Structures are given as C-alpha cells and as structure tokens.
Amino acid sequence: MSSASRTGSLRGQLLAWLLIPLAILVAIDAVTVYHASIEAADLAYDRSLLASTRALSERVSLVEGKVVADVPYVALDSFETDTLGRIYYKVTGINGDFVSGYDDLPPLPKDVQRSQAYPALVYFYQAVYRGEPVRIAALYQPVYDDTIRGIALIQVGESLEARRDLSRKILFDTLLREAMLVLAAAALAWFGVRYALRPLMRLTDTVGARKPTDLSDFNPDLVHKEVRPLVAAMNGYMARLQTLIAGQRRFIADASHQLRTPLTVLKTQAELALRENDPKAMRAIVESIAGTTDATVHLANRLLSLARAEHGAAEGELQPVSLASVARQVGLELAVEAVKKDIDLSFEGQREVMVRGNALLLHEMLANLVDNAIRYTPHGGKVALRVFKVDVPMLEVEDSGPGIPQADRERVFAPFYRAASAQETHAAGSGLGLTIVRDIAAMHGAEVALLDGAQGAGLKVRILFPV
Incomplete structure (x- = not known):
C-alpha cells in the first residue's frame, strides 16, 4: 500500500x-x-x-x-x-x-x-x-x-x-493566558479522546486475541453507536466466510467420499488387467477401466462445478447477462452429444432476455440441465431449450425421457441423491446436476420448478428469474 x-x-x-x-x-x-x-x-x-x-x-x-x-x-x-x-x-x-x-x-x-x-x-x-x-x-x-x-x-x-x-x-499577558488555555484544552482533549477510544481499543484487543478458527460474532453493544455498522459489517463478513469455509469442507468431504469408490474400482480393475493373460479378457477389463474413468471424470467435473457455484455465491458479482446468448452457446457445445444419441436438440425463444447474473455460473447451470436431459433421454428423443419473458425472464429445458416421479422431485436437489428411475436409466450418474442447478439459481434469486413434459411424459425444468 x-x-x-x-x-x-x-x-x-x-x-x-x-x-x-x-x-x-x-x-x-x-x-x-x-x-x-x-x-x-x-x-x-x-x-x-x-x-x-x-x-x-x-x-x-x-x-x-x-x-x-x-x-x-x-x-x-x-x-x-x-x-x-x-x-x-x-x-x-x-x-x-x-x-x-x-x-x-x-x-x-x-x-x-x-x-x-x-x-x-x-x-x-x-x-x-x-x-x-x-x-x-x-x-x-x-x-x-x-x-x-x-x-x-x-x-x-x-x-x-x-x-x-x-x-x-498586555500582549505578553494575553499570549501567556491564551497559551495556557490551549495547553489545558490539549490535555483535556487528549484524555477525552483516549477515554472515548477505549471501546475501540478493547475491540482491537478482542480481534487480536481471537483464534483463527473462531468466527463467532462480535458484540456491537460494546462499541460506540457510530462504530456499530463497522462491527455489523465484520460480523457479516465472518458469516460469509463461515459459509465459504463450510462449503469447502463439504466439498472436501463429498469429494473424498464420492471419489474413493471409483478410484478403488479403478485400482482393482488395473490389478486384474495386470494378472490377466487372455487378450480378449484384458481388452474387456480395459474397456471397463475406460468406462469407470469416464464416470470418475464426470463426477470430478460435477464436484468442481458445485465448488465453483458455491464460490460464485460467496463472491456475489452480478452483471447484465443475455440468457439467449448463454443458451445458444450451451446448445452448440452439447450438440455433438445429442447427435451421438440421435436426439433432436432445439432452441426456442426471444432474442434478448436480460438478467443480472454471473455469466460463467449461468452457463454452468444450463450446461448441467442440458447434459442431464441428453443423458436421460433415449435414442431418437427430443430436448428443447427455451428462453422467453412473459412477466419475468424464464428458462426451460424439456426432454422426452423417463421424468422424475412426483414423490422424488424435492429430494433430487439433495447432493448425491438419485431417483430410482434415474438409476435404472443411467446407472453412472453422480446425483449432483440438480444440486448445482439449485445453488446457482438461488445465487441469482431464481426459482426452480420441476414439471411434467408434453403430454405428461418426460421432464420440464423451469427457472424463473426476478425482474
């Protein structure tokens, strides 16, 4: 500085x-x-x-x-x-x-x-x-x-x-009297300022004596009324810091728990491949290793997306973003995956629908929705991506897959929870896609609704943004 x-x-x-x-x-x-x-x-x-x-x-x-x-x-x-x-x-x-x-x-x-x-x-x-x-x-x-x-x-x-x-x-007497007055006022002011700053000094000592792990609130009543907004801001900052630390701890716990199983499977598969002499059997094991690796990479990417969403929520930097531009970019990125399954991936919507948000996180949220829709939609199905505004900005992703039963629609937002129908359709899922969507939507003040698709089939995810 x-x-x-x-x-x-x-x-x-x-x-x-x-x-x-x-x-x-x-x-x-x-x-x-x-x-x-x-x-x-x-x-x-x-x-x-x-x-x-x-x-x-x-x-x-x-x-x-x-x-x-x-x-x-x-x-x-x-x-x-x-x-x-x-x-x-x-x-x-x-x-x-x-x-x-x-x-x-x-x-x-x-x-x-x-x-x-x-x-x-x-x-x-x-x-x-x-x-x-x-x-x-x-x-x-x-x-x-x-x-x-x-x-x-x-x-x-x-x-x-x-x-x-x-x-x-007269001049000497006047200057002497005024000088004594200034000295007396200086002494009184010094003692007065020192006394008035005692609560602030006590707060300084309290902050200095805190342990690094102690993020509890400071009592604003211990300082002057003019300093209480500063104490309130410090408490608010520590609350956000607690949220960030809690998210990091949760991410570490989730990552260690979820990655332990696929890594153990990979190690076991690798040991089997080393002991196998039959080329056909070894190829089958290597293909199994490739599948496990893909699933592990997908899980790691979802965990990183979840961490990025939580970190973005802590930062809270929002700028004007065009939902249509984000949707087109996500559609182009995932078009190859849709073509592999012969899925009709379409985009519908208005040209300019603006919201205040984080463009990177909105891209991550929409990519998770479209990726889930493509994964759970059977070959030859349809996935529609819509952006429009009636009273408020809206974003929809609709697929022709198996959908989510009504009883599971609240529970699927919990980390690592997967509905039975989803496990039957795609066993290698991570159970983090909708959790990421929920966290990013909450950061933007948006609401997420899970609805039935056209003719009661499939799943329609609708996100309503504030005006």
Whole structure:
C-alpha cells in the first residue's frame, strides 16, 4: 500500500481537528483582545494627558493684554510622575505668539479632527519630537480680562514609552493566558479522546486475541453507536466466510467420499488387467477401466462445478447477462452429444432476455440441465431449450425421457441423491446436476420448478428469474 493512500492515527486526526481550529480561534481571540486592550489603554492615557493639559490651562491667564503661563517645575514633575513618561508643553498666545514651554514642539496639523469623547476643544495627534514618537493633546483655552478676550492654545505631549511598555505587558499577558488555555484544552482533549477510544481499543484487543478458527460474532453493544455498522459489517463478513469455509469442507468431504469408490474400482480393475493373460479378457477389463474413468471424470467435473457455484455465491458479482446468448452457446457445445444419441436438440425463444447474473455460473447451470436431459433421454428423443419473458425472464429445458416421479422431485436437489428411475436409466450418474442447478439459481434469486413434459411424459425444468 502506498503512503499516499495510508490512513493515519485516528487519535491524531481527532486531536488535530480539535486543537488546530481551537488554536486558530484562540489566536484570533488573542489579537482581538490585544487590540481592545490597547484601545482601552490609549483611552486611559489620553484621558490622563487631557487632565495634564487642563491642569496646565488653569495656570494660563491674561495680564495687561498678554497671555502669561505660571508653570512651576513642581507641576511638571507632578505631570511626569502621573504619566510615567517625558512631558513636553507649549503655550501659544492669542495672536499665535510663543508664551512658554518648548517652542519647537510640533504644531497642530490642519487635518486633525476634534475628539468627540470629551466636552472640550481638544485635539489628539501623534508626532515625532527630538527623535522619539510623542502623543500630543492640543486644547484651546479661552482667556480674558476687562479689556480683551481671546483663545490660547495649550499643547502637552508625552513620550510613548509608558504606552509601549503597557502594550508589551498586555500582549505578553494575553499570549501567556491564551497559551495556557490551549495547553489545558490539549490535555483535556487528549484524555477525552483516549477515554472515548477505549471501546475501540478493547475491540482491537478482542480481534487480536481471537483464534483463527473462531468466527463467532462480535458484540456491537460494546462499541460506540457510530462504530456499530463497522462491527455489523465484520460480523457479516465472518458469516460469509463461515459459509465459504463450510462449503469447502463439504466439498472436501463429498469429494473424498464420492471419489474413493471409483478410484478403488479403478485400482482393482488395473490389478486384474495386470494378472490377466487372455487378450480378449484384458481388452474387456480395459474397456471397463475406460468406462469407470469416464464416470470418475464426470463426477470430478460435477464436484468442481458445485465448488465453483458455491464460490460464485460467496463472491456475489452480478452483471447484465443475455440468457439467449448463454443458451445458444450451451446448445452448440452439447450438440455433438445429442447427435451421438440421435436426439433432436432445439432452441426456442426471444432474442434478448436480460438478467443480472454471473455469466460463467449461468452457463454452468444450463450446461448441467442440458447434459442431464441428453443423458436421460433415449435414442431418437427430443430436448428443447427455451428462453422467453412473459412477466419475468424464464428458462426451460424439456426432454422426452423417463421424468422424475412426483414423490422424488424435492429430494433430487439433495447432493448425491438419485431417483430410482434415474438409476435404472443411467446407472453412472453422480446425483449432483440438480444440486448445482439449485445453488446457482438461488445465487441469482431464481426459482426452480420441476414439471411434467408434453403430454405428461418426460421432464420440464423451469427457472424463473426476478425482474
């Protein structure tokens, strides 16, 4: 068997189908959780950044028409302690003039949308300042005194170190938690699959421990419902195997029993021929040996036909077969035997009568019927072979021989049974012809009927095939 057609481990496939989709779902979940956590962290940091910006805006005022910012270092240290990052700020006056802080802090881009999460004129954007990324909150703060009113711009930026540290921590915690979940699920799945396959493993052990001669059924209730059809198929296969073995044993017993007598006779005749000095007497013995040999060959052929019929029934291979073609072939093969006895062998029937069957076995069945008819029909008699279809396909073989008494018509199908009339007509018969016919017909689901011939004389064998 090639490796491409070899099926792997059932346990491995079950674990793969359980764990691979689970790992994919866990990975998708980990990505989703990570992004959701980052969004939540960004929201929290933006809120803290806005709080720092508002705290700075409270220290911005308008003095003598100029914007001033009172931002002591203590306040900046407090901002940095709260955010765990470096803080940069810038205060711009009413007319866009620099007031305090870092004058080179990146300005507010024109395309940035105002944040809708807070009731304030605040804008969040990211930029690069002094070689590192920063997050900046820009808040427009109204300032006024008795003489002038205006809006100052307060910008507070923080480095993203704290956010990155938090992102890495969230990612690590998420992956660790999901990995532990996958490992726990893998362990549970492994134990679950192993437990679920225990009945199948017990069945495997039972099959392995069976003796070669033990063909008894396995109990399907010992395995899962899904495996019971397999056990039923195994039981069915063993039943067919028992039938085949029983047929072989019967064939061996029948062959040994039936061949013992003619072989003993042949041996005796050969010994007599060796001791005989008279040529005429020796010729008579040799002729007797030839007759016994013919009978033995005929018996062996019938035994082989019976074995072939039983073997064909075990295989059960059925194909569309034309009964007319089979009948013509059998008629041509046995025409010589009919001519030797001056028997009128005729064929009647329709051209195409199809049945599902085994062509070789149907040929064997019909050959046995025609051979029997020729053997038991006297010189100058008639044998008719008919194939036709009325409601169902039919096959008939009718002869003008002595027929079979009504009392013997059921018993003649038994192996080696011969009616008294048959023994009187043809003493060298084997008693297997109709047994072979019955077995092959049964294989095809056909029925065999023994009827009287025309005008109540002879025998008509009719075989009815299923539609």
